[in-house]
């Protein structure tokens with residue numbers, strides 16, 4: 235965590251600088267509030283109206299978490315199945331790549347038409363968004379298992395099951411985590427987009443309402459919160475990765491010489 | 494008593510003949526080196542003996558039974574140490590046993606200690622030096638239940654002195670555990686210092702060019718490397734290999 239702060243101060247400084255320029259510009263050029271609010275206005279609104287909009291935040295966070303879990307699990311299962319059954323891999327892999335060319339924005343209204351306004355169409359949108367990076371990177375990781383290690387396992391008489399659990403799965407974990415990191419941010423976008431389609435609650439709804447009543451300050455509050463959730467979620471995955479993948483050589487550990 | 498018998502093994506890749514009628518056998522508890530030029534197909538031969546590659550013709554007999562295309566019958570130390578990065582040293586050396594059935598933690602810890610790695614039992618491979626990794630890889634082979642061990646150039650990446658140390662360590666382990674070993678190398682001195690017998694391979698298409706029995710008494714130590722007898726043998730094998738190594 236300390237490391238993160240150490241590396242994070244530069245972008246943070248740039249961000250603060252940007253905010254200062256933004257604030258000053260709004261004041262100097264006398265920009266109307268409905269057109270572009272100053273950061274200080276946004277923060278004030280964000281704090282004062284918290285009790286009014288917090289249910290939207292919680293609804294979205296819940297949607298993100300459920301969607302991310304469903305999406306990641308299906309990505310993991312599909313990648314594993316495709317890896318273990320080569321015939322399936324050869325026939326399905328191009329289709330999975332192709333599926334990514336369908337714009338979600340276009341697909342979403344159709345899903346609502348088919349499944350109504352409940353949780354299901356929203357979950358499908360997030361799942362579709364999360365699924366792809368995880369399936370592709372995990373499958374890549376599984377396929378790229380070190381050849382020498384594979385030979386060793388074969389020579390030692392390992393069964394297919396031992397090969398998977400003792401070698402392939404573990405060696406693919408770093409790839410899985412790069413997929414999870416991408417999906418973590420995608421899932422936040424997916425959740426907001428799915429809420430635009432129609433929902434009672436959620437930041438997507440809050441944003442639509444704010445923008446149709448020309449409350450640019452509230453739109454920005456929503457944007458800030460979305461960015462913040464994405465970042466938090468991303469950091470959570472990074473933290474998990476560090477906890478789980480402890481065997482990788484990091485320069486820090488080498489100089490400290492752990493034992 | 495014959496432990497392993499390699500019978501008329503031939504192997505081709507894409508019409509190209511790599512191995513041509515390889516024949517030799519190993520006695521129980523014997524230390525045999527296979528000496529051959531780079532690219533002659535030594536690793537290929539090991540993969541065939543190990544049962545993960547199918548030869549174009551010939552058979553591999555272990556204790557009177559064919560083990561052709563049957564993985565799991567021999568213990569193998571690959572050319573690179575091939576340790577599993579997510580396993581500690583202890584878990585790495587136990588892997589061979591784990592695949593075959595039961596783990597014996599105590600014996601493993603003893604051997605790790607004998608190899609001078611007591612402080613590293615819980616370390617991950619990335620914390621080890623090259624020589625340490627090779628020792629771990631070899632302990633993994635010795636702990637595996639299969640009585641025949643194949644070693645594929647385990648010391649080729651080490652410097653001269655580390656290499657000599659490792660050779661002596663290897664001999665002491667072998668004398669203690671009395672397993673049959675086939676040791677692949679392209680280093681003449683290494684083969685001479687370690688083996689009961691050396692099998693010299695020809696250039697491609699590779700066949701057995703000569704078998705030489707090495708009479709040096711055991712236990713052997715570093716002094717042997719500088720003795721006259723040793724140099725005589727070295728000269729002879731050198732000439733033998735040179736003759737077949739046509740300039741390209």
Ligand SMILES: Nc1ncnc2c1ncn2[C@@H]1O[C@H](COP(=O)(O)OP(=O)(O)OP(=O)(O)O)[C@@H](O)[C@H]1O
Pocket residue numbers: 506507511529530531532533534535536537538572679
């Ligand atoms: N699966 C394969 N397909 C095609 N060619 C192969 C295959 N495996 C090995 N070869 C070829 O067989 C030859 C012998 O390879 P091998 O690795 O067995 O040599 P080696 O004696 O172990 O060499 P080195 O001493 O460099 O380790 C090489 O020319 C290699 O390109």
Ligand SMILES: [Mg+2]
Pocket residue numbers: 535536537572645
């Ligand atoms: Mg080789």
